[in-house]
Amino acid sequence: MDKIETYHFAVEPFHVDFTGHLFLGVLGNHLLNAAGRHSHNRGWGIDQLNENHYTWVLSRLSIELTEMPAQYEHVEVETWVESVMKLFTERNFLIRNADDGRIYGYARSIWAMIDVETRHPADLIALHDGDILRYVLTAEEKPCPIAKFGRIKPLLGGDTVVVATHYSDVDINGHINSIKYIEHILDLFPREQHEQHRIRRFDIAYKTESYLGDDLAFFCEETAGEHHIEIRKHVGSSEKPAGEVVVQAKLVWE
Amino acid sequence: MDKIETYHFAVEPFHVDFTGHLFLGVLGNHLLNAAGRHSHNRGWGIDQLNENHYTWVLSRLSIELTEMPAQYEHVEVETWVESVMKLFTERNFLIRNADDGRIYGYARSIWAMIDVETRHPADLIALHDGDILRYVLTAEEKPCPIAKFGRIKPLLGGDTVVVATHYSDVDINGHINSIKYIEHILDLFPREQHEQHRIRRFDIAYKTESYLGDDLAFFCEETAGEHHIEIRKHVGSSEKPAGEVVVQAKLVWE
Numbered sequence: 001m002d003k004i005e006t007y008h009f010a011v012e013p014f015h016v017d018f019t020g021h022l023f024l025g026v027l028g029n030h031l032l033n034a035a036g037r038h039s040h041n042r043g044w045g046i047d048q049l050n051e052n053h054y055t056w057v058l059s060r061l062s063i064e065l066t067e068m069p070a071q072y073e074h075v076e077v078e079t080w081v082e083s084v085m086k087l088f089t090e091r092n093f094l095i096r097n098a099d100d101g102r103i104y105g106y107a108r109s110i111w112a113m114i115d116v117e118t119r120h121p122a123d124l125i126a127l128h129d130g131d132i133l134r135y136v137l138t139a140e141e142k143p144c145p146i147a148k149f150g151r152i153k154p155l156l157g158g159d160t161v162v163v164a165t166h167y168s169d170v171d172i173n174g175h176i177n178s179i180k181y182i183e184h185i186l187d188l189f190p191r192e193q194h195e196q197h198r199i200r201r202f203d204i205a206y207k208t209e210s211y212l213g214d215d216l217a218f219f220c221e222e223t224a225g226e227h228h229i230e231i232r233k234h235v236g237s238s239e240k241p242a243g244e245v246v247v248q249a250k251l252v253w254e
Numbered sequence: 255m256d257k258i259e260t261y262h263f264a265v266e267p268f269h270v271d272f273t274g275h276l277f278l279g280v281l282g283n284h285l286l287n288a289a290g291r292h293s294h295n296r297g298w299g300i301d302q303l304n305e306n307h308y309t310w311v312l313s314r315l316s317i318e319l320t321e322m323p324a325q326y327e328h329v330e331v332e333t334w335v336e337s338v339m340k341l342f343t344e345r346n347f348l349i350r351n352a353d354d355g356r357i358y359g360y361a362r363s364i365w366a367m368i369d370v371e372t373r374h375p376a377d378l379i380a381l382h383d384g385d386i387l388r389y390v391l392t393a394e395e396k397p398c399p400i401a402k403f404g405r406i407k408p409l410l411g412g413d414t415v416v417v418a419t420h421y422s423d424v425d426i427n428g429h430i431n432s433i434k435y436i437e438h439i440l441d442l443f444p445r446e447q448h449e450q451h452r453i454r455r456f457d458i459a460y461k462t463e464s465y466l467g468d469d470l471a472f473f474c475e476e477t478a479g480e481h482h483i484e485i486r487k488h489v490g491s492s493e494k495p496a497g498e499v500v501v502q503a504k505l506v507w508e
Contacts, residue, residue, distance in 0.1 A: 012287055013287075013290065013300070013426070014283050014286065014287075014425060014431055014432075014433055016425070016426050017421065017422075017424065017426070018421075018424050018426060018427075018428045018466065019426075020426050023422065025422070029266070029268050032268065033266055033267075036267065046267070047326065071426060072301070166440075167271065167272075167440050167441050167443060167448050168271075168279070168437045168441050170271065171267070171268060171270070171272070172270050172271070172272060172274050172325060173272075177268055178268075183422045186421050186422060187420035187421050187422050191421070191466055191467065194421050212445055213445065
């Protein structure tokens with residue numbers, strides 16, 4: 001089995017924003033599908049793991065693009081595993097135009113495997129006698145020329161928007177789905193921001209699960225052309241809720 | 255060219271709700287893609303029409319299902335044109351499991367073609383010397399055994415929820431996209447409603463466009479186990495805004 005999985009998609013009319021470019025959330029969804037396909041085809045898919053009471057959990061996702069695919073373009077995603085540690089694995093992505101081969105950009109992600117009942121992390125190397133190590137492609141073998149996920153500082157101030165969560169936000173596990181957080185983050189910005197700037201780099205860290213009906217407080221702070229975002233559970237009626245951090249994110253605009 | 259277009263999709267993990275079944279909005283998106291594929295392959299696609307300054311506008315959509323596709327299932331959509339009148343065309347859909355052939359349900363839709371500049375409707379029969387008539391499959395030739403779109407009464411009372419629209423709601427034309435209205439409508443209902451009831455039939459009529467930044471007032475009234483919904487532009491600060499009707503919809507639960 002090849003170490004690289006190639007996944008194709010076309011940019012559909014309802015998946016582009018008002019500039020005619022793919023929504024970042026939809027791109028994220030395609031990356032996660034590609035990841036799912038890669039692990040499924042190698043015996044490590046969620047459907048296979050569930051039988052063993054384990055599941056993959058996305059911990060970090062970083063996407064860096066020189067160009068966002070436009071409506072009707074055909075896109076090819078390559079995905080592979082760069083490293084496996086005891087509790088985490090790094091999975092990378094290359095995103096290119098399937099017709100002319102030009103590269104839109106790259107993505108990096110970090111995943112843990114947890115026991116679905118105890119929610120405790122599993123030892124990736126011990127599982128299946130280290131079978132997963134057979135699929136590793138090191139940075140020398142297959143480079144991913146974007147920076148790794150950097151630390152995002154906790155926010156203290158900034159504007160706050162409270163967002164209620166609904167039926168459409170939730171996945172099969174009853175958790176707010178990873179992609180919906182991306183949509184809600186992009187919805188914080190007015191038309192002009194999206195009109196005049198393109199997202200060059202997007203980093204997101206998933207810290208805690210939130211659930212259908214949770215109110216989420218979005219803190220947003222701008223520093224040097226970057227936006228730092230922190231999503232916390234909105235507890236009580238205070239304007240600056242002290243609830244758990246659910247998501248941290250950083251946007252770099254061009 | 256065959257009069258029926260067949261379109262395939264798989265039910266992806268992030269496209270299912272907490273019961274493990276496809277989101278109705280995602281199904282709607284697939285139906286619209288199938289429609290786009292059908293008309294494109296026959297020379298009537300939006301991309302081709304745009305050169306002639308015309309575009310398709312969805313006016314009505316009715317979906318009736320005995321079962322909603324579940325996660326990882328493979329779905330096959332057939333679509334065809336049942337009739338063409340001067341200003342409207344009726345397009346139907348059959349939705350079935352691609353592996354065992356069982357039928358999930360059917361859908362009906364009504365489309366107009368408008369001039370993108372004047373927004374006036376075009377005469378479908380006069381265009382291209384009536385070429386579109388070559389693709390008609392009458393109700394006798396290809397039955398669609400669900401009722402046509404019925405009249406939805408205007409609402410006078412009911413609960414009101416005001417929803418602000420954001421970047422993610424808007425399509426390439428700057429309009430709130432047809433699918434997002436469906437999502438927002440389903441988000442009106444609490445977890446219990448979705449847990450205990452399945453949507454058997456969903457009717458939606460698109461009356462007027464709304465735009466990024468519009469506040470939309472959702473009126474919802476229950477009569478005899480059905481929900482009638484009216485979305486109006488929320489103008490002024492009144493609780494019962496008198497703005498234009500954007501969408502009317504009806505949900506029948508099982």
